[in-house]
Amino acid sequence: xxxxxxxxxxxxxxxxxxxxxxxxxxxxxxxxxxxxxxxxxxxxxxxxxxxxxxxxxxxxxxxxxxxxxxxxxxxxxxxxxxxxxxxxxxxxxxxxxxxxxxxxxxxxxxxxxxx
Amino acid sequence: xxxxxxxxxxxxxxxxxxxxxxxxxxxxxxxxxxxxxxxxxxxxxxxxxxxxxxxxxxxxxxxxxxxxxxxxxxxxxxxxxxxxxxxxxxxxxxxxxxxxxxxxxxxxxxxxxx
Numbered sequence: 411x412x413x414x415x416x417x418x419x420x421x422x423x424x425x426x427x428x429x430x431x432x433x434x435x436x437x438x439x440x441x442x443x444x445x446x447x448x449x450x451x452x453x454x455x456x457x458x459x460x461x462x463x464x465x466x467x468x469x470x471x472x473x474x475x476x477x478x479x480x481x482x483x484x485x486x487x488x489x490x491x492x493x494x495x496x497x498x499x500x501x502x503x504x505x506x507x508x509x510x511x512x513x514x515x516x517x518x519x520x521x522x523x524x525x
Numbered sequence: 526x527x528x529x530x531x532x533x534x535x536x537x538x539x540x541x542x543x544x545x546x547x548x549x550x551x552x553x554x555x556x557x558x559x560x561x562x563x564x565x566x567x568x569x570x571x572x573x574x575x576x577x578x579x580x581x582x583x584x585x586x587x588x589x590x591x592x593x594x595x596x597x598x599x600x601x602x603x604x605x606x607x608x609x610x611x612x613x614x615x616x617x618x619x620x621x622x623x624x625x626x627x628x629x630x631x632x633x634x635x636x637x638x639x
Contacts, residue, residue, distance in 0.1 A: 414567075442626055444628075446630070452632055452633075453529070453531075453618075453632045454568070454616070455630070456627050456629060459627055499568065503626055511573070512570045513560075513570065513628060514570070515567045515568040515569070516567060517566070517567045518567070
């Protein structure tokens with residue numbers, strides 16, 4: 411049973427507009443969430459993270475929102491650029507539990523930003 | 526600063542053969558992780574080293590997989606004997622303890638078992 415779900419396998423957005431990538435999780439013990447970006451034939455690249463004690467974290471064009479009651483997080487990219495086209499993975503961690511920081515990944519969402 | 530490196534980038538072996546994958550973490554990172562992505566599926570945790578000790582190997586599929594981290598530096602993951610279902614991309618990641626647990630990934634080794 412998947413603990414981290416990215417229900418949209420793909421998303422297409424026009425350059426300059428906002429991209430919103432969604433992620434849902436089931437394990438209430440998760441206390442840290444991360445977004446990774448992956449280009450073909452490369453490893454995932456860390457993008458942004460958020461602790462469960464916060465509801466928003468911002469870094470330049472990237473903002474992650476966390477809604478703990480809904481067990482939902484989202485990544486906003488504003489404005490979207492063609493270079494943002496990649497697969498985005500949501501990951502979660504139960505840092506102080508049995509897994510001690512091992513990441514649980516979603517299946518990814520492929521973002522295409524069209525010029 | 527050099528990132529996480531993995532060798533080889535691609536390996537094609539026959540069923541029953543042995544393959545050894547290597548990972549060099551970012552210098553100074555005590556935490557080293559192995560993950561695997563089978564085609565079409567999510568990236569899944571295999572095991573976690575803290576320095577030279579196995580902290581968690583709950584994700585290892587079976588005893589055909591053996592991971593080592595000699596001296597707390599680089600790590601190897603050996604598959605012996607390889608089976609068809611072992612095909613996938615094997616990622617290594619490292620993290621510096623106490624810094625938010627962001628893990629930095631290598632480019633991966635694509636293993637194809639024929």
